[in-house]
Amino acid sequence: MTTPLPTSGDGTRPGRLRDRVALVTGAASGIGAVCAERLAAEGAVVVAADLDEDGAARVAGQITAAGGTALARRVDVTDLDSVTGVVKEAATMGDGLRIAVNNAGISGPLTPLAELSPADFDAVTKVNLYGVYHAMRCQLPAMAATGGVIVNLSSIAAHSAFRGHAAYAAAKQGVLALTRTAAREYANHGIRVLSVSPGVVGTPMVTSLPPGSTDNLIASVPLQRTAQPAEVAALIAFLVSDDASYMTGSDHVVDGGYLAK
Template sequence: MVNAPAMPSFSGKVAVITGGASGIGRATSAWFARAGARVVIADRSREEGDALASRLSRDQGDALFIETDVTRPDSIEATVARTLREYGRIDCAVNNAGLSETPIDLTDATPEHWTRLMSVNLRGVFLSMQQEIRAMLGSGGAIVNVSSRTGLVGKPRHAIYTAGKHGVLGLTRSAAVDYARHGIRINAVCPGLVRTPFVERKFGDGLPALAAAMNPMGRIGEPEEIAECIAWLCSDAASFVTGVALPVDGGAVA
């Protein structure tokens, strides 16, 4: 019988997760807390963020909610500054905050549609990375950006969303090259269809059939499965890995 690998320890480490109060971000926040990290949940939803931070602090360790809007540079700067005041460092950052897109033909999309999606999905990652990297200079660290399988392929009627997620991978790869010499590793995960509250609301009773058709594994992914991959990329087990765009999609891209 093969024993399951031990969970990497993040004891004494500090992890910041944007969009950390729900979906993949929530699962990632909980994963880091279980592994001993001090977790900063950076999210716009105060109600969900406060509740999660309270639960994690009570049951698993040290968690702090900071209300954060990744479209505002001053908000991100304040979140990083408070994290450094409270904990003195940032070892891991997960840029997960994002918006989804209602299917629309490119010719029907408006400039406002573009601005809304890009302000969070691409500009928000750019702004977050700037502050996170500055905090890690001199000490090193690991950053994981949450792209999408749509960052690796085209998706019909999702041109703007697809462009943003491709852009995240460009930021990831270029920054990985620039900051490797500073001991900062920067990678991305590219999730496929994942069971989040948004996905369940969007597809309703049609979700099982959609999941069966989406990838060779014939099932939907769970948020915890994405969190596991994010944590591995942040761990010492991935110490020679940087600039990677890792599909976590049941084989959909393949």
């Protein structure tokens, strides 16, 4: 059964993503929240999904108050059944799931590799790598009939070593591999798969780190500042639009020039 999409007061939704159903994981805060808001502002119908259901509901409420269309759902990306349920619901809306932004992630403890416990390594990889695998495993079949775009969040940690981030970097490297492989495997289904690698972004994940832990990193950024979530969301909005229709399998760095050194 297809669920009809609600419309704005004049019966339309403007924007280059008009009426496209978009699923955003990790949508309760940070990049995910701002990305959900940006996609909705461009006309998408957003499913804001997060383990923090109350946070996702706040974001969906803000979107609705601003004139957009969104609903909130709880999702645990480490649980395939949980992901399957949310994706199946999104696929019944309107013309089906057309956009997915797999953003849910955790940083894990800042620990040297030899001191990193198996439990901490597992926790980081279950969210940051297995979470993306679970999401794409469900999203790709859901998009196979109509086509669509998947954007996975990686990190500059996948491109450059950072002390204490072994599990995080390994998981984000894996996200790049999943992205490239899926892009080649599903291009003939009209599905584009891309990744975005942010640098230091002013999100709760970063601001919750120990004081001074990012000082040296920011000092190495040519633009001499952290990114704002809106700057990452703007890139994602472009990548999922028809303006990027010939782009797939590529990673897109938003790092203020850090990797250009």
